[in-house]
Amino acid sequence: MTRRGLALLLALSAITALYGCSSSDPKVAWEGDGAPIADLDPEAVADAVPRPDPILRAGNTSPYSIDGVEYHVLDSAEGYSEKGIASWYGTKFHGNKTANGEVYDLYLATAAHRSLPIPSYATVTNTWNGRQIVVRINDRGPFHPDRLIDLSYAAAVKLGFADKGTTDVLVETITLAGIDDLRDSETGEYRYLQLGAFANPATANNLREAVAEQVSAPVSVTPVDVGGQRLNRVRVGPVADGAQLRRLRDLLMSRGYSPGLALP
Incomplete structure (x- = not known):
């Protein structure tokens, strides 16, 4: 093998080692999928x-x-x-x-x-x-x-x-108490979005303050007892109608939040 051929073979070997996580790699769960470059502890x-x-x-x-x-x-x-x-x-x-x-x-x-x-x-x-x-x-x-x-x-x-x-x-x-199943409901019946429920009041208030700077609708923290535990719900609303509710939900989701429909 010439020196040039040997160099090319070594280069290809290095590339294979670097990008070994390919669609044929058994470590990959989906074709073309893989792990991030940095290791995770x-x-x-x-x-x-x-x-x-x-x-x-x-x-x-x-x-x-x-x-x-x-x-x-x-x-x-x-x-x-x-x-x-x-x-x-x-x-x-x-x-x-x-x-x-x-x-x-x-x-x-x-x-x-x-x-x-x-x-x-x-x-x-x-x-x-x-x-x-x-x-x-x-x-x-x-x-x-x-x-x-x-x-x-x-x-x-x-x-x-x-x-x-x-x-x-x-x-x-994991069984949780207080879950509303709203699959058969229309958004027009609801005037609130819930962003989460937290045991720590400070966490809820921090979220309220962050969201209040981004929306025109009221953002509040209300306590609720769920399964014997006091939680603090962060809610946006009430809003005028279902159309505004959908627009508000889309806005919050575009900014990384996970709002859900909620009754008063």
Whole structure:
């Protein structure tokens, strides 16, 4: 082999090593998908914090069809427990909208499921090593028949299988009190948007102040007892009508918030 040929071979080898996470790499859960360049410390991955978000129409159409296969969304997430195979999705979808309009962040503990209501919260256990994480289910998938749940890259790192692509898991939903199921309701009946409910009043007030600078509608913090715990709800409204409510919701979602419809 000539020196020039050897140099070319070495260069190609270096490129292959640098970009080894390709569509044929078994570590990749989706074609063209992969992990971020920087490594993520499993200890830096925080559990999702369950909260009683309302169940809206967004992401919960049932039945729905993907590639000619029909799927149904469950009436409730309560009591759901199932074992199966988990995969993960990463950079290909980072920054894109999930099924309910939220923005996918591969560094957060989120997941996609075919049939659980959105949003739901679940504890996912890697049955190979016992590691656990609490995730917020805000997307639809996986649509491979042999897989149960798609986890964010961060969740896969926390569970210790990001380098493999799939693992066996147990998915158990977390039951929350005070959840409004508004899937069959029209936005015209509602005059409020809820941005969250927090145990810490300071967290709620900080969110109220931040949102109040961005919208013309009133933003308030109101206490509510949920399951024996005092929470502080951050709400926007009342607004004039359903059209204004939709415009306000779109504005807040475009700025990274996750507003849900709420009754007074």
